[in-house]
Every structure is written in C-alpha cells, then in structure tokens.
Amino acid sequence: MGYARWDPADWNSYNTKHVAGKSASEIFTSSKMKDSFDPSKIEFRESRDSDINPNSTPIILASDVTGSMGMIAESMIRKGLNTVATEIYDRKPVTDPHIMAMAVGDAECDRSPLQVTQFEGDIKIAEQLKELYIERGGGGNGGESYMLPHVFAAMKTRTDAFEKRRKKGYLFTIGDEPTLDGVTMKQAKRFLGLDLQTNLSAEDCVNLASRTYEVFHVILSTVGYAKYRLDEVKRTFEPILPQRILYVEDPDKVAESIVSAIQICEGANKADVAASWSGDTSLVVANAVRDLATGGGTGIRRLT
Template identity: 45%
Template sequence: MERMHPMGRGRFSSTDWDIFSSATTTGRSTREIFTAATLQDNLNPARARNLTREARDSASNPHSTPLIVGLDVTGSMHRIPDYMVRDGLPVLFKTIYDRKPVPDPQIMFAGIGDVVYDRAPLQVSQFEADISIAQQLKGLYLEGGGGANASESYPLVWYFAGMHTSTDSFEKRRKKGYLFTIGDEMAPDSITADQIQKVMGIRPQQDFLTSELLDLASQAWNVFHITIEEGSNYRRMPNRVRANWTDLLGQRALFLSDYRKLSELIVSTIQILEGESAEMVAGSWAGETAQVIRESTRGLSSNDGRRKWSPHF
C-alpha cells in the first residue's frame, strides 16, 4: 500500500496557539472561520483509497499515541467544531501533556455527515502533533446536511480507522489508539458497499453491519462515542439515542450535558482506560466540570466489559 509522508512531528505549544487564535478565530463568526465551500482535497478520503493516514514515532514524539476525534458537522452540531477550533484543541493537548495518561499525542480530526444525503459525509485530516492540526481543523467543510433518518454516518470513521490508518503505537507496541466520535444522533444499522464507494471511491466486497465496523476498528483502536445532550436530535428522542448507543458500545457510550467540557471528557476517558478510577478523575477537575465529568463517566473503568474483537475479516 502506498503511504503518505509520515506526519505528527513537532509539539503543540501555547505560543503557536496564540498566534493561530489571534489570526484565525478572535472576533470571527463560525462562518468566517470555516470558510470551505466544498470538500477540500487534503481532507477527501477518496484520495486516501490507496494511502494510509500514519501516526509515527519521531524525535519529538518518541512514543506516539494516536487519537481520532470525529466531529458531526451537520446543521445541529456546528457548535462542536466551532468550540474545538476556539477553545477545545488547546485544552485537549495541554491537558494530555500535563496529566500524562498517554505520551506524545497525535490527533486526527474527521468530519462526519450523512452518507445517504450529504456530498461530503466523511472528511479526514492527517495525524498531527503541532499547530498544523488546527489549520486542518478549520479546513473542514461544514456542509450542514443530514437527513430525516435519525442517524448520521459515524461508522464511516470506524471503517476508515480499520482500513486506512497505520500507527507505530499499535504496530510496534501493540498499544491501541483512541477513537471518539461526537454527535447527537443514533448510529445507522449498517453501511453498504455502495455507500463506502461513494466516500472512498472504491467498492468493498461486502456490506457491513455497524457492529462489524465496530469490531474492525476495535482491532487497533479503543472506540467511544460521545452524545451531546444539548443537540436537537437528542432532545427530541433521548431514550432512543441512549438505547441505540448503549446497546452498541456499552459503557463506552458516553453522554455529555455541556459540550464546553468535551476536551475534558476525552482526557478523562483516556485516564480511566489507562487505569485511574472514574471517581478520582472526576474529582480532579474544578467546580462544575467535576460534576459534568462524573455524570459522563459514571461506571466506566479500564475493565469496561466491551466485547473482544472477533476475527470476521
């Protein structure tokens, strides 16, 4: 398989963030930040069909830990990429650096839509360890689509992670990366071969149940989904959304009452999976953040009972 030039060199710094923020987000609306009017070539997964998104060790990141953050970019969820590009990204990097649940984070962002209705249902950045990930994040096309089918195509990220990523963390150290999808809708029951062809430009030999795509991604990734309770779809049908994700992911289905605590929840989840107790992690945050994280991670542990991967593929 042909490979992209390995990314993920350098380190995220406050100085670089301040320069980026001042030039890009300060005093600007969401529309003024996310200016892409269509899917950008560098984020187009069809251009990765014979390639791999790589997270590699380097002199500045000798024990790289890959992290995929998949953001729902449909109309009801525009606040999430906006939050991440203004506030969430520096919190995510700095808190991982400070708390050290894992070493040397390298982040890949994905934009998620609806493969049935949208022109750009999946967008994928490179893995990056420095400010260049912010530039790729702001390049996401906020299509604002979605449809009336009560789901978004979150499992497309699982397919991409399972088939089109390569990491030193797993290949050298047998250490899984972390994959989070974020949104307010349910997962679909399946993703068809035709739908994958629409996104990737090539057609796999089979349709996939969503549970099969979860198993595929789980070979090399700890997979989570975070439901944003402030989203309009969740507010309309909270019981259905909760049941859908809990049936699929068990305790790795997380529910967040305040989207402004998204980065803290991601870091807290990694801390817990790496062996810290949920209560101690929640108590380590100040003020109302502690209660938000406590509610979101209640019952989560490093031995969370997620079914083991079975070799269907």
C-alpha cells in the same frame, strides 16, 4: 505525520490571529470538501514516531457537522483542541498525542459525509480543522453516518503505536443523533474508496476499529436530537458500545470529557478523575464518565 509537538504559545498566537472575535462563518470558510480531506482519495493516514514524539499515540476526534452540530467543530477550534493536547501532556494518561480531526455527515444525504485531516502533533491540526467543510446537511432519516470513521480508522490508518508496541490509539465519535446501521458496499466505494465484499453493520464497523483503537462515542445529551429523543439515540449505540459511551450535558466540556475517558481507560479512578477538574466541569465530567468501564487496553467490553 505528526513530527512536531504541541506548544500552547503556538495555539495562543494562532487563536489570536484566526479565531478570536470571529464568527463561525468567518472561521470555517470552505464551501466544499478539499481533495486532501477526501477519504476516497487517501491511500492511508500515518501516525509515526519521531525524535520529538518517540512514543506516539493516535487520537481521532470525529465530530458530527450536520445541522447545528457544526458548533462542536467551532468549540474545538476555539478551545477544545488546546484542552485535549495540553491536558494530555499535563496528566500523561498516554504519550505523545497525534490528533486527527474528522467531520461526519450523512452518507444517505450529504455530498461529503466524511472528511479526514492528517494526524498532527502540533498547531497544524488547528490549521486543518479550520479548513474542513461544515456542510450542516443531514436528512430526516433518523441518524447520521457515525460508522464511516470506524471503517476508515480500521482500513486506512497506519500507526507505530500499534505496529511497534501493540498499543491501541483512541477513536471518539461525537454527535446527537442515532447512528445509521453501518456502511454499505456502495457507500464504502463512493466515500472511502474501498471495495468491500459485503455490507457492514454498525457492530461490524465498531469491531473492525476496535482491533487497533479504543473506541468511544460522545452523545451530546442536552442539545439537538438527543435533547428530545435520547432513548432513541441510546438504543443504537448502547448494544454496540457497552460501557464506552459518554453522555455530555455541556457541549463546551467535550474536550475535558474525552481526556477523562482516556485517563479512565488507562486505569485512573473515575471519582478521582472527575474531582481533578474545577467548578462545574467536575460535575459534567462525573456524569459523562459514570457508565464507563474502568481500565482498558482490550477493546470493547461486552457484559454478560
């Protein structure tokens, strides 16, 4: 998918008709997961080149929708998607973005711990984001299933970027809790439709996805679980994603932080990237990207 191109005019029209002046419950009206978003029923998702997008770059945005984290999906549909798409076109860290949205929950507690849209290059991604089921579930088990997106990306996506050019896409998970340690065989079968031969640890999941994606995690450091127990969240992510974690202090600046991480991974200077944003966004981005490795293209960097 992804055979069209982002147009801010389409965004403005869509936003006026479907988003502006509406509450989150009026925007996200699904009461259950759509079959078309069910990973267990998806053979694979494709990001393919086309005449209008000849050098496609797959970008996966996988947001926690448990508890209060549905606010991130709301922020993305109100302005975040447009920021990601237009800023990538303006700043040109990568070419021809194809965006996929994922909704992430808890495989130990939720009915729908992962939902997956198509890869899209135009306003269709906003239309699909609006149809995601914001379950607002989760449980008291000290984490969410942030590793499900990694396994899906590794085993159920096909991209011309990697197959033709050996160019990795980008995968960002977003949330406020620790990650549950990996994906079990039972979870993989039930929620992803995959027959694994062994349980996967969180590190296994990241390493699988890192073969074809530059992998990052966004921690919302001032809200929800992380606001009071940030050290617990860090302990589960820092060993498996060294120098690939963004600590974002303002949930409304997630999109800008993601674009900045892509720029830095593609070789831009961190200070220059932060300074390129106006007002308080510059400070939020500077803090978010402070610990990122500069440059990229080789997957997870482990320090010695």
